[in-house]
């Protein structure tokens with residue numbers, strides 16, 4: 001069993017609880033900018049900054065950090081979007097974290113979870129998300145299409161996560177506009193930024209906003225993935241561990257127009 005299999009089992013066990021009652025969170029009525037538009041129109045590498053307390057591969061990362069304070073720092077530093085991990089059993093997140101962050105910032109908010117059922121999308125929406133993540137490796141084609149359509153009909157944007165060329169094709173087939181490659185192998189936890197280059201070479205449409213996810217620690221890493229074709233990066237651990245969150249984030253905002261090789 002891979003870690004992804006284990007997490008999906010856990011998610012399945014939580015569905016009856018979610019289905020038993022309607023989501024109830026303090027209302028969030030903000031209209032946020034579109035993440036897709038931000039990615040497609042900006043000349044700098046856009047940073048999706050993550051609130052991440054812990055993970056299965058690293059254990060505790062930063063359990064003491066206040067999500068609202070962290071998100072506010074991210075927004076002030078010019079983040080394009082705040083990603084909030086809401087998965088509880090492995091990442092120590094919650095929908096309450098998401099709701100608190102959604103109240104506090106005006107930029108797009110990504111609900112980072114393992115979606116296998118529509119009810120989870122209802123919770124994400126009610127808690128204030130404007131973007132959700134769908135992981136191709138966790139879903140059948142039918143589930144992927146159904147959840148994608150369900151989210152879009154709720155006015156949510158969708159970041160579709162892939163790990164290889166075959167998954168990229170499945171993402172393209174459902175019409176995904178924002179596609180992220182996870183540089184972390186979910187079976188071995190190995191991280192390699194070359195994944196970004198490999199997937200980027202197979203992107204056929206310039207209308208896709210392409211994101212590089214995981215394992216980005218510094219400006220060199222950001223430059224590498226920007227040169228490979230990424231319009232944005234999804235960064236968790238390095239920002240959570242940084243003593244100067246704003247400086248660490250700003251170091252990643254590479255000018256895309258000065259990219260080597262373009």
Ligand SMILES: O=P(O)(O)OC[C@@H](O)[C@@H](O)c1c[nH]c2ccccc12
Nearest residue numbers: 182213214215216234235236237238
């Ligand atoms: O902490 P990192 O290496 O910067 O990674 C952030 C993000 O990419 C990672 O948390 C992530 C990418 N895809 C996911 C899917 C589920 C949970 C977490 C993730």
